[in-house]
Amino acid sequence: MAADGLDPIAQFEIHKIFELSLGKYDISFTNSSLMMTIGAGLICLFLFMGTSKRSLVPGRLQSMAEISYEFVADMIRSTAGRDGLKFFPFIYALFMFILFANILGLIPFFFTTTSHIIVTFALAMSVMITVLVVGIWKHGFKFLKLFVPEGVPIVILPLVVLLEVISFLSRPFSHGIRLWANMLAGHIMLKLFAGFIIMLFVALSGPLKIAAIAPFIMTTALMPLEILVAFLQAYVFAILTSVYINDALHPGH
Amino acid sequence: MNMYSIIMAASAATSEAVAEHGEHVAEHGSGIFPPLNTSTYASQLFWLFVIFGVLLLLLAKVLLPRLGSILEDRSHRIADDLDTASRMQREAEAAELSYEQSLKDARAKAHNVAETTRASVNAEIEAEMETAELEFTKQMESAEAKIRKTREAALANVDAIAADTAKSLVEKLFAGKITLAAANKAVKASN
Numbered sequence: 001m002a003a004d005g006l007d008p009i010a011q012f013e014i015h016k017i018f019e020l021s022l023g024k025y026d027i028s029f030t031n032s033s034l035m036m037t038i039g040a041g042l043i044c045l046f047l048f049m050g051t052s053k054r055s056l057v058p059g060r061l062q063s064m065a066e067i068s069y070e071f072v073a074d075m076i077r078s079t080a081g082r083d084g085l086k087f088f089p090f091i092y093a094l095f096m097f098i099l100f101a102n103i104l105g106l107i108p109f110f111f112t113t114t115s116h117i118i119v120t121f122a123l124a125m126s127v128m129i130t131v132l133v134v135g136i137w138k139h140g141f142k143f144l145k146l147f148v149p150e151g152v153p154i155v156i157l158p159l160v161v162l163l164e165v166i167s168f169l170s171r172p173f174s175h176g177i178r179l180w181a182n183m184l185a186g187h188i189m190l191k192l193f194a195g196f197i198i199m200l201f202v203a204l205s206g207p208l209k210i211a212a213i214a215p216f217i218m219t220t221a222l223m224p225l226e227i228l229v230a231f232l233q234a235y236v237f238a239i240l241t242s243v244y245i246n247d248a249l250h251p252g253h
Numbered sequence: 254m255n256m257y258s259i260i261m262a263a264s265a266a267t268s269e270a271v272a273e274h275g276e277h278v279a280e281h282g283s284g285i286f287p288p289l290n291t292s293t294y295a296s297q298l299f300w301l302f303v304i305f306g307v308l309l310l311l312l313a314k315v316l317l318p319r320l321g322s323i324l325e326d327r328s329h330r331i332a333d334d335l336d337t338a339s340r341m342q343r344e345a346e347a348a349e350l351s352y353e354q355s356l357k358d359a360r361a362k363a364h365n366v367a368e369t370t371r372a373s374v375n376a377e378i379e380a381e382m383e384t385a386e387l388e389f390t391k392q393m394e395s396a397e398a399k400i401r402k403t404r405e406a407a408l409a410n411v412d413a414i415a416a417d418t419a420k421s422l423v424e425k426l427f428a429g430k431i432t433l434a435a436a437n438k439a440v441k442a443s444n
Contacts, residue, residue: 009286009287012286012287012288013287014287014290014293014296014297020296022295022299025295025296025299026292026295026296027295027296027299027300028296029296029300030293030296030297030300032293032296032297032300033296033297033300033304036300036301036304036305037300037304040304040305040307040308043308043312044308044311044312044316047312047316047317047319047320048316050320051316051319051320051323054323054326056326056327056330058323062323065320066320066323066324069317069320069321069324070324088317089309089312089313089317090309090313092312092317093305093308093309093312093313096312097305097308113301115288116287116288116293116297117288117289118288118293118294118297118298119297119301122297122298122301122302123301123305126305180288184288
């Protein structure tokens with residue numbers, strides 16, 4: 001098992017904690033499920049503790065909870081307008097869930113749920129389905145206007161419509177893969193450089209062991225970058241969700 | 254050793270690790286890149302659905318309304334406070350205005366009082382000056398009259414003395430006798 005410390009891929013492996021199955025499907029509770037539970041639990045704890053005092057002048061935790069609330073609310077207001085606030089809980093939940101998963105994943109020995117494409121793709125699909133349902137429910141047939149921009153010459157209109165449809169359909173893929181790839185690449189890099197520290201230290205002898213400081217510096221430099229990426233990807237996911245929801249609410253561009 | 258040997262050592266360690274990874278994979282029975290291992294998808298999707306669903310429900314029904322109500326309370330409180338502040342400011346402005354008005358009134362009143370006082374004092378002075386002048390003129394007139402009378406009396410005495418002197422002169426010079434009346438007549442005529 002010594003390789004576990006050095007293999008940059010091993011961190012993405014899913015281990016069953018207890019077995020469970022639903023019909024022919026294996027739905028065992030795994031390390032991934034555990035991290036999701038911890039993330040969601042921490043979010044609830046954060047908000048619960050942050051709102052327990054209900055003070056007029058907020059303390060540290062309440063202030064953080066309020067900042068997260070205002071941050072997401074402002075984001076929705078600026079991209080989807082006031083009526084986008086109906087989707088505030090959904091977008092807030094997405095943002096916090098991804099943010100906590102990304103940040104928790106950076107802690108050594110913690111599993112990163114968002115480093116699995118099935119999770120990010122499922123989240124992206126939930127956005128896509130929300131957009132489709134809301135768009136068709138609110139606008140019916142007029143929702144298709146989303147694909148027909150105004151003021152386009154009739155000659156190139158079919159081409160534009162085709163492009164719009166393709167871009168619409170590719171959204172959940174780009175949406176999901178962007179987050180997944182960022183998390184995956186960041187964690188592989190971190191693990192790789194951290195592994196190099198041990199490798200160099202073990203392989204070299206005597207005063208040459210000092211060379212291990214190079215990957216150590218690299219790892220130290222990567223860490224804040226990865227924290228930034230963790231936050232940024234959650235933000236990007238949330239803001240794109242509100243942009244897509246804006247399309248569902250106001251399909252006329 | 255030089256840089257080359259360091260790299261050699263590192264790559265040796267890496268290949269060792271890769272070899273061990275091979276064993277490790279064999280141990281787990283799947284050589285698939287974990288995120289693409291479809292056998293874990295059902296479990297991940299199921300738990301994501303359950304956990305994210307519960308999280309969404311809790312956030313939407315309990316936690317976010319709680320947080321939102323705190324923020325709303327605060328913004329109401331701030332709006333109320335701002336209202337009170339602006340009302341107080343308006344009141345202060347009104348008070349200042351009325352203060353200025355009363356100050357202006359008082360100033361005008363004081364000015365008036367000063368004016369009237371000055372006017373009445375002036376009038377008094379003038380009246381007194383007038384009476385004094387009148388008195389002076391009267392006294393001057395009476396004095397003049399006295400002087401005139403005295404002079405007249407003196408002049409009359411001069412006439413009488415002249416007549417007397419003339420009579421005595423005539424009597425002495427011409428040894429004749431003239432009456433005092435004739436002498437008077439002569440004095441008068443020579444006057």
